[in-house]
Structures are given as structure tokens and as C-alpha cells.
Amino acid sequence: MSRTNFIERTLNRFARAMAKALVSERTAAKPGLLQALDPRVRLIGLLVLVISVILCRRLEAIAALWLLAVVIAIASRVSMATLALRVWLLVFVFTGLIAFPAIFLTPGDAILSFANLSASAQGLRTAALLILRVETAATLTTILVLCTPWTHILKSLRNLGVPVEVIAILAMTHRYIFLLVDTASQMFEARQSRAIGRVNTSEQRNLTSRTAGVLLGKSIELSHEVYAAMVSRGFRGEVRLLTDFRMRFRDYCALAIFFCAAGFAVWMGR
Amino acid sequence: MHIPDGYLSPSTCATLYAAACASWYAALKRIKRSIGGRTIPLISVFAAFCFVVMMFNIPLPGGTTGHAVGVAVAAIVLGPWASVLALSITITIQALFFGDGGITTLGANCFNMAVVGSFVAYGVYRLIAARSDVSSQRRTIAAAIAGYVAINASALLASVEFGIQPLLFHDSTGTPLYAPYPLRVAIPAMMIGHLTFAGLAEAVLSAGMIAYLQHANVGLLRQSQSASASTSTSRLWWVIAVLMLLTPLGILAAGTAWGEWTARDLANSHASPVIEAASKSQLPPGSVPAGIERLSTIWTAPFPAYAPTFIKSAAVGYSLSAMFGVGLCAVLSLASAAVFRKRRESHA
Numbered sequence: 001m002s003r004t005n006f007i008e009r010t011l012n013r014f015a016r017a018m019a020k021a022l023v024s025e026r027t028a029a030k031p032g033l034l035q036a037l038d039p040r041v042r043l044i045g046l047l048v049l050v051i052s053v054i055l056c057r058r059l060e061a062i063a064a065l066w067l068l069a070v071v072i073a074i075a076s077r078v079s080m081a082t083l084a085l086r087v088w089l090l091v092f093v094f095t096g097l098i099a100f101p102a103i104f105l106t107p108g109d110a111i112l113s114f115a116n117l118s119a120s121a122q123g124l125r126t127a128a129l130l131i132l133r134v135e136t137a138a139t140l141t142t143i144l145v146l147c148t149p150w151t152h153i154l155k156s157l158r159n160l161g162v163p164v165e166v167i168a169i170l171a172m173t174h175r176y177i178f179l180l181v182d183t184a185s186q187m188f189e190a191r192q193s194r195a196i197g198r199v200n201t202s203e204q205r206n207l208t209s210r211t212a213g214v215l216l217g218k219s220i221e222l223s224h225e226v227y228a229a230m231v232s233r234g235f236r237g238e239v240r241l242l243t244d245f246r247m248r249f250r251d252y253c254a255l256a257i258f259f260c261a262a263g264f265a266v267w268m269g270r
Numbered sequence: 271m272h273i274p275d276g277y278l279s280p281s282t283c284a285t286l287y288a289a290a291c292a293s294w295y296a297a298l299k300r301i302k303r304s305i306g307g308r309t310i311p312l313i314s315v316f317a318a319f320c321f322v323v324m325m326f327n328i329p330l331p332g333g334t335t336g337h338a339v340g341v342a343v344a345a346i347v348l349g350p351w352a353s354v355l356a357l358s359i360t361i362t363i364q365a366l367f368f369g370d371g372g373i374t375t376l377g378a379n380c381f382n383m384a385v386v387g388s389f390v391a392y393g394v395y396r397l398i399a400a401r402s403d404v405s406s407q408r409r410t411i412a413a414a415i416a417g418y419v420a421i422n423a424s425a426l427l428a429s430v431e432f433g434i435q436p437l438l439f440h441d442s443t444g445t446p447l448y449a450p451y452p453l454r455v456a457i458p459a460m461m462i463g464h465l466t467f468a469g470l471a472e473a474v475l476s477a478g479m480i481a482y483l484q485h486a487n488v489g490l491l492r493q494s495q496s497a498s499a500s501t502s503t504s505r506l507w508w509v510i511a512v513l514m515l516l517t518p519l520g521i522l523a524a525g526t527a528w529g530e531w532t533a534r535d536l537a538n539s540h541a542s543p544v545i546e547a548a549s550k551s552q553l554p555p556g557s558v559p560a561g562i563e564r565l566s567t568i569w570t571a572p573f574p575a576y577a578p579t580f581i582k583s584a585a586v587g588y589s590l591s592a593m594f595g596v597g598l599c600a601v602l603s604l605a606s607a608a609v610f611r612k613r614r615e616s617h618a
Contacts, residue, residue, distance in 0.1 A: 006327045013325045020368055047373065054280050054374050057447055086369075095274070102450035106436075108443065122445040126436075130276060130450060137275030142369050150367055165298065165310060166359075172314035173321070173359050174367065180315075180322045204329035209478020212323055212340075216347070216479065217487045223315035227308050 006204055007192045014185045018178070023082060027146040033075035034143065038251040039152035040159050045258030046144040052262035053136045059128055061269025066136040068261060069143060076147050087138045095134045099127035150174055155245065176222070183218060187211050271339075271421075271428055271468070272364065272379055275372030277449045278431060279439045286431070287377030289512060293385045294358060297351040313352060317359035320344055324360070328471045337468070341387040341424075342395065342417035342476035347483075347490055350392040357384035378431060382424045391420035391476075404491045405484045410477050417476030418469045422461065425468070429453075429460035533558045533566040 028035065034042050049065060056062050073083055108122030144153075151171070158167045191207060199207070278286075301313070323340040344353035358380040364370040371379050398412035433453030436446035451459065483491055535541045536558045545554045 006329050009327045010325065013327070017325065017368065024367075050275060050373055051280070054275065054283070057441060091274075095276075099450065102446075105455065106444075106446065106450055108445070122443055123450075125443075126446045126450040129445070129447060133276035133448075134274050137372060137374070138369065141275065141365075141373055145367060145369050153366060163298070165302075166294075168310050169314045169317065169355070169359055170362065172310065173317040173363055176315050176318035177321050177363065180318050181325075184322050184326075201329045205474055205478060208326055208328050209475060210482050212326060212343075212475060213479045213482030213486060215322065216319060216343070216483070217490070219315045219319040220312075220347075220490060223308070223311040226311040226315065230311065 006208070007188050007195075011185060011188055011192075014181050017181060020086075021178070024146050025149070027076075027078055027082075028149045030077045032077040032147065033072065034147040035076060036250075037254050038245055038247055039148055040156040040245060041247070041251045041255045041258070042144060042148050043153060043156040044160070045255060046140050048258055048262045049265075050137050050140050052265045053133055053140070055266045056133075056269030058269040059125070059132060061265045062129070062132045062136055064268070065261075065265050066132065066139065069136060069139040073139070073143050076143065078143055078146050082146070083139060083142065087142050088135060091135050091138050092131065095131050099130045102127045102130070159245070172226070176219075179222075180215065180219065184211065184215055187214065271383060271425055271464075272361070272371030273375040273382075273428060273431070275374045277372075277435075278375055278378055279435060279448050280374070282431060282435070282438075282448075283374045283377060286375075286381045290358070290377040290381040290385060292511070293354055293381070297354045300351045301355060312348075313355050313359065316344065316348060316352070316356040317363070320356055320360040321363060323475070324364075326475070328474055338417070338472045338475040339383055339387065339421060339424075340475065341383060341420050342391040342413055342472065343479050345388045345392040345420070346395050346413060346416070346476075346480065350388045353388035353392070354384050357388060378428075382427045382431075386427055387420045387424045390423040391416040394419045405488055409484065409491075410481045413480035414473040414477035417472035421472040422464050422469050425460050425464035426457070429457045432456040432460070533563050536562065 037045075049069070053062060053065050056065070070083075073080070103119045103123040104117045106120050106123035106126055108120035110118040111121050111124065112119040148156075154167050154171050157170075158164060188211065191211070320340045323343075324337060326338070328338055339357070341353065341357060344356055348356060361371060361379050361384060362376060365373055365376050365379070395412045395416035398415055399409045402408040402412075430453065432449040432451065433456035435449040436452050439447045441447060449456065480491070535545070536554060542554055546552065
């Protein structure tokens, strides 16, 4: 293990977050099924489908919703490789790890026995339900994130009644995340480039805490500067957002289809 | 600790969304009143800071690394209410923009980490730090313990949420429909990792940052101390409200509390083995003791067993009983306070 490994790992995490954001921006700019719809329809439609996944109690109904999510993804030109790596594999490994022991720990009708362990039908079903439900919900959420620019999600949330102050905070936080990620990356890179000899664990911890402390100081200072800049531009405590979305016939149709699909799935999976 | 969609039932998600919404509303009102127009930039930048800090790899003893949430630092520097907002915003962006954590479970994640985490961290820090000097080592230790306890309290809450799923939500064949493990499996499975690595990472980051601020930016700590000096009873009312909402959890406990058996329980032949098992194989009396039978008829409670007869749902009955009990206590307290105040005034 390299002596500066923890710095590299932190830098890798920063890079991965940036890469994720870039993939979202590129996919949202492509022409596709979801991209052609009003962002509010996308948000409400996919959220309704996610809720229906949680409400369904039968594997077949959840599997049908997963299939629908894949069809929507293909029609919206979402890369299958991105979905497979970012969602399906990741969820399968992590949720599978959690769900697997349930096959043996859930009491019920034994279907297979070896050594002192016996797998139950109920255990197998609960594990399958959990994995499939998480896979489907995560697929739908990722499609929403990939096909909708962040600013559109925020405007749609405002239309759904989220207070304007919360929308303003979410928008500003999103912007400053990238600034602070960049600042933290530069601080870690600078420290790594100056590192000579072995840095012990205690010194590594001090280094991380100091970096976080400096970043905190910079953040608070930045918030004061941002506030001063806002006031100098006429901010008096009220936030106004420009919403220029307009619902068309196809948006109403798509919304109706989303609701029908979700309702049908819940009815089938009750 | 970010719970994805699919692990919690819709009713659990809705309950925790309601609890989180109440906290957000109270926090937003309180913060706007105290810092006014600065609210938006301060919370935004601090939420961005929490997001970045969650990505730091923190070296731990033994050569491993862990991740912290930064909940104790946020609660100490900003105060608990602003910390609730900043962390909730961070968790929302993680879910909506980066797909980390679920959308239906957003309320649960915010309630566990942002609301409970912030208040536990702040309470523990204030309790241990007491009136010590801002630059004292006691504060560093207080921050470490606050971070450790807060992250474990959040994890415990999450594990209870997981653990109650198979009890409450299963189909006719007994198949759990959501998180599959009962409390006796969910709690240890979740807590082992948090009592060791995650808790340690939080303690290390909290102590390290407070120690750094004591040397480099002590003004930030002084500012937060003076901002948090004012106290009011409204916090207590919020805690009581949350506890009232959680009272239906009492229904989950199987059987009757040991020694609280009624005459009907003692007469019931099905209850005898349960009483025997709970009493280290000591057999209960064959018939209802005469004293218990006689005294049990003296007073009949209006809400027997916290279940008013006119309410069909046990959960609603439990909550209603809690509201009635709290209301009655509040009225009695206010009445006695008024009587004492009058007496004092007449003596003066």
C-alpha cells in the first residue's frame, strides 16, 4: 500500500463525482423520449413509477416495471453500459450481499438443505423481492438524473410546491459543491506533491482534519462574500425563479401513460 | 447509511417524511429569524462543504480508511437547526443528483442523519463541553464523543427502521416484503460497522477539525457558542411531539410487560405458558388471586391498555392516548404553576 494512498483515494472519489456529473450533462443534452417531454412530466412520471415499485408486492409486477424502465432508458438514449455498471452491477453486489443470508435466515418452507443450513421458499422470495425492487427503483432514479439537467429538476420541484428558499439553497449548493471539490482537490494535490518520506497514520489523520478545517474556514468566508455579492445586486431576502416550462398535448399524454402504467403495476402487484 | 429505495415500506417512508418535514419547517423558520438573508448562502455553502467532507478518506488505526458525515462539526459550528438544513440539503443532492440514497427514503435518511444526528451531536457536545474554555482540550474530546455518539444514534435508528419491516410488512406466507431481517439481526449487523469504523472516522474528523479551529479560527467556535446561548422550551415540545408520533412502536412488543398482568390475563389459559416462560418457569396461580379480582373492579380506565374503545386502529389509539396523556400533564403543570404563582404574589 502506497504511503499517500489515502490522498489518491480521496482524489479518485472527487474525480468520479465530477465524471458522474459530466455523464448526466451529456445524456440530458441528447435527443430522446424523456428529453422531449416537459421536465415536470419526467419528474412526476418517474417518481410515480418509483412509488409504484415500492407499493408492488409481487415479483412479476416489479419485473414488468424494470422492463418498462429499460425500454424508457433505451428510448431516451441512456447508455446501457452506464446503467449496467453504475446501477445494476453495483446494486446486485451490495444489495445481494445483504439479501443473500435472508435465504437461510428467513423461517419458512424448506426447499434445499445442506450441512446445518436450509434455504426457505420465503427466504428466496424476500431476497428476490429486495434485489429486484432496489434495482428497479435505482434504474428509474438514475434515468431521471441522467435525462434531466439539475436546473430543470429544481424548477420542476418548485412547480410541485417546494419552497423557493429551498430551491435557491439547492441550486447554490450544487454550484458550490464543484467549487469546493476543486479547492479540496488542489489542496490534496499540493500536499501530495510536497510529501517526502513516510507519512504515518497519525500524521495522515492530522492532514485530513487540517484540510477539512481550512476548507471549512474558506466555506464560511465564501458564504459571507456570496451574501455581500447578492446584496450588492439587489437581494433583499426574496428569491424569484424564472419558470418557462409549457405543457403540450404530448406531455399530458405521457403523464397519463405514466400514471396508468404505475396504477396498473400496483393493481397487478397488490 | 444512505438507505436506498426498496428497503422501507411506503408507510414507514411516509411517516419519516412527515417527521423530517416538520423538522425542516421548524429549522427554516428558526434560522430565517436568527440570521435573515444570510440563511441562503450560509446553508448552501455549508451543505456543499458537508458534501465534500463526506468524500474524504479518513485514515484509521490499523491501516484502513473510513468516511465521515461531518454531522458533529456542522452541529457545533452552525448550531443544530442550521445543521439539520445543511445536512438535509447535502443528502437531497446526493439522492437527486448523484443517485446516492433513495428518493422514497429521502425523509428517512434526512431524519436519521440530519435531524437526529445533529441534535444528538449538539446535545452531547454541550453536555461534555459545559462551560469550558473554547480553546480547551475538553472541547476536542467533547467533539469526538459527540461525533461518535451521533453517528451511532443515526445508525441505530436506521437499524430499527430496517428491523421493524419484517414484523409489520409480510405477506400471507410470512415472506418479508421489504428489509428482511428482524431487530435481533438488523441491529447488530448495522451497529458493528458503526461502533467500530464509521464511528471512529466521525470521532477522528470531529476532534481533528475542532482542534484545528481552536488553533487557526477560534472565532468560528466563539461565534457558534454565543449563537447557541439562548434556550427555550420549544425544543422540548418538539421532542415530545416526535415521541408521541413514535408511540405506536409500543404495539410491536409482544405480550404483556412482566408483572403487569390483569385479572383477565391470569384467568386466560393461553396466557399461562407465556407468563411461565417469562417468570423463569415459575407457574402462575391456577386461578385469579382474590385480592387482584376484588381490586381490579374498583376503577375502570377510560382508555384501557392505551386503546380507547371507540377507535378501531391500535396505532391511532396509541397516538391518541399519548396526546391525551401529554395534554393532561401539560394542563396540570400549567394549573399548578398558576396556583404557585398566585400564592407567591399574595405572599409578596
